[in-house]
Amino acid sequence: MGNINICLRESTRGLYIYNGYTSLIYHIHQSESQQIKNWILNKGRGYVELIYEKTIGAGWHIPIEDSDLSISQILPSSEKWKNDIPNFPLTINWLLTGSCPLNCTYCYAEDLMRKNVENPTQNDIIKIAQNILTLNPLVVVLTGGDPLVSPHLITAIKLLKGKTGVLLDTSGYTFSDKIAEICKENNVGVRISLDSIDWTINNTQRPLKNLKHQRKRKDISRELAAIKLTLDKEIPLIVQTVLTPLNYDYIIELGDYLNKLGVKVWRIQLLQRPSEKIIKSEYKIFQGSQGKNHDYLGLIQQLKFRSFSVWGNSMSIKFTENRTANRNSVILVSPEGKFFTEGNESKGKILIDSENPYSPSSKSLKKFINHSGHLMRYLNIECNEKAKTNSIY
Numbered sequence: 001m002g003n004i005n006i007c008l009r010e011s012t013r014g015l016y017i018y019n020g021y022t023s024l025i026y027h028i029h030q031s032e033s034q035q036i037k038n039w040i041l042n043k044g045r046g047y048v049e050l051i052y053e054k055t056i057g058a059g060w061h062i063p064i065e066d067s068d069l070s071i072s073q074i075l076p077s078s079e080k081w082k083n084d085i086p087n088f089p090l091t092i093n094w095l096l097t098g099s100c101p102l103n104c105t106y107c108y109a110e111d112l113m114r115k116n117v118e119n120p121t122q123n124d125i126i127k128i129a130q131n132i133l134t135l136n137p138l139v140v141v142l143t144g145g146d147p148l149v150s151p152h153l154i155t156a157i158k159l160l161k162g163k164t165g166v167l168l169d170t171s172g173y174t175f176s177d178k179i180a181e182i183c184k185e186n187n188v189g190v191r192i193s194l195d196s197i198d199w200t201i202n203n204t205q206r207p208l209k210n211l212k213h214q215r216k217r218k219d220i221s222r223e224l225a226a227i228k229l230t231l232d233k234e235i236p237l238i239v240q241t242v243l244t245p246l247n248y249d250y251i252i253e254l255g256d257y258l259n260k261l262g263v264k265v266w267r268i269q270l271l272q273r274p275s276e277k278i279i280k281s282e283y284k285i286f287q288g289s290q291g292k293n294h295d296y297l298g299l300i301q302q303l304k305f306r307s308f309s310v311w312g313n314s315m316s317i318k319f320t321e322n323r324t325a326n327r328n329s330v331i332l333v334s335p336e337g338k339f340f341t342e343g344n345e346s347k348g349k350i351l352i353d354s355e356n357p358y359s360p361s362s363k364s365l366k367k368f369i370n371h372s373g374h375l376m377r378y379l380n381i382e383c384n385e386k387a388k389t390n391s392i393y
Contacts, residue, residue, distance in 0.1 A: 004040070004043060004060040005020030005021055005060070006018065006020060006040055006056070006060070007020065007138055007139070007165040008037060008040065009086065009088055009136065009138050010033070010037075011084055011088075012084070013082055013084040014027055014028050014029050014030040014033045014084065015027070015028040015030075015033035015037055016028075016086065016090065016138050017036075017040075018165035019055070019056060019058060019059065020059075020165055020166075020187050020189060020236065021058055021059020021060060021064065021236055022058050022059060022067070022069055022189075022236055022264065022265060022316075023165075023167055023189035023236045023237075023265060024055075024069065024073060025073060025090055025091075025139065025379060026055060026056060026073050026074075026075055027073065027074050027075065027084070027379055028056075028075050028076075029075065029076060029080045029081075031080075032075075032076060036052060036056065040056070043060075044057060044060070044061040049076065051076055052075065052076075054066070054067050054068040055067065055068065055071050055073075055075065056075075059236070064234075064264065068313060069264055069265060069316035070307060070313040070317075073379045074379060074381065078381070081381065083372060083375070084375065088135060088136040088137060089135055089137045089138070089331050089365075089369075089374070090137070090138050090375065090378045090379075091137060091139045091140070091141060091330075091331070091374075091378050092135065092137040092139075092140050092333060093140075093141045093143050093169075093330060093331065093332050093333065094128070094132060094140055094142055094143065094156070094333045095109065095112055095113070095117075095143055095332065095333060095334055095335050096120075096125075096142055096147040096152060096153060096156055097119050097120075097144045097146070097147060097152075097335055098112065098114050098117040098118075098119055098144065099114070099144065099145045099146070099150070100113060100144055100145040100146045100171070100209065101146060101171070101173050101174060101208060101209055101210070102146070102206055102208055102209060103207050103208065103209040104205065104207070105205050105206070105207065105282045105283055105286075106205065106242060106244065106272070106274065107274065107278075107280075108273075108274040108275070108278070108342075109143075109145075109332075110274065110278040110280075111275065111277060111278045111348055111349055112332065112334045112335070112340070113144070113335075117334055118336055119150075120335050122152060125152045125155050125156055125159070126155075126159065127358075128337040128358075129156060129159035131339075131358055132333060133160070133163055134359065136164075137164050137331075138164065139164060139165035139166070139167060140160050140164050140166055141167045141168075141169050141191070142156055142157070142166065142167070142168050142169060142188075143169035143170075144169075144335075146174070147170060148168075148170050148173075148175065149174065153182075154182060157182065157188055158186070161186050161187065165189075166186070166187070166189070167188070167189045167191055167238075168183060168188050168189065168190045169240075170190065170191070170192060170226075171192070171193050171206065172193065172194075172222060172223045172225075172227065173208075173222050173223065173226075175192070175225070175226035175229065175230075177229070180230060180233045180235060183230075183233075184235055188235075189235070189236035189237070189238065190230050190235055190237050191237075191238040191239075192223065192226050192227055192230065192238075192240070193223075193239075193240045193241070193242070194220065194223050194224075194227065194239055194240075194241060194254070194258075195241050195244070196250050196254055197220075197250070197253060197254050197257045198250060198253075199217075199219050199220045201247050201250065202220050202247075203217055204285065205247065227239060227263070228261065231261060231262050237264070238265045238267050239258055239263050239265070239267070240267045240269060241254065241266065241267070241268050242270075243268050243296075243299075244271045244286050245271075245294065246285065246286065248294050248299070251268070251299065251303075252302065252303070252306060255311070255317075256306075256310070258315065259310075259314060259315050263315060264314070264315055264316060265315070265316045265318065266315055266316070266318070267317075267318040267319075267320065268303075268317065268319050268320070269320040270296065270319075270321050271286060274348075275343070275347060275348030275349075276348075277348050296321075303317050304317075318380050320377060320380075328342055328343070328350070328368060328369055328370040328373065329341075329342070329369070329370045329372075329374045329376070330342055330374070330377065331365075331369065332349065337358045338351060338357040338358060339352045339353065339358070339360045340352060341368050341369055352364050352365060352368045352369070353368075
């Protein structure tokens, strides 16, 4: 066996692992972290419990189809979890470009896109990658805008490869065989956004920037083709859905479709209100009579039951709340290379270190990043607790 696509980081309370074959992050309790680390470094030789084979070992120790990605990301069990503050970020989101073919109604990154930023040069990309890697993140998400329209995508991938996990976050609208091959060759996972199997709902929430093309857009063929191509190439895939009042009643239908396709990881993200500075007039479609309260916890339970009874726990469901109390839990790097986090709804993005905007100090990171929220977001801790189960996360 050659080098395996697993990224490790150690903390005082255990081991953090990014499985590049599933694009999932796991935390291993300190009592078992050394054994699991040795098992990985020895490329699967030796004994570990079945729960590790089916999660950490998915894609390299056992086939993906024999894995169980519905198991909790806190191993061996969530009961052993103790709040941890590692000296590295689990995930950094790098906006490679401010350009995007879409104009999503709920976009919360508009203040770091289009005319609000300068797109980077090749030299900028090299410097930004160096600054990101200095923080020793477990995973870097290449996002935007849409990173597929960046002329520096391959450069960024090459700079990060082997030093951190890499995940490509895209609308899928311009996904191609060439991009798929690049991802396959460089161990890059792909996250594709799809909000509904009903094209009228999906394209209302995620319209094209070009109004002429949007008026002619009567399907979601490009997004579906991107998902199918990624699956056909056996590239690690996450499908991401923003849950809104418009698509709430159609989520089970979408889950049925994704499961039928063979999608293994589905991330459902609750609608996040953009800051007042960038909110679009079209956002009103989510308010008023459409904005009635929905039972999100009840939906989690419905998905849990569906996963067990219909899907056979073959698809892992991740549920991200984006609650105001958990804001400042993400690290964003703008196309210009400045490090931001999310503020409360009225504040928008917050510069992490005003004195060193391109290379924030550890002191500033500790001050501005909600570390508990950061861990909850990427390990799905809070939703595990709310659902009172480990079976669907």
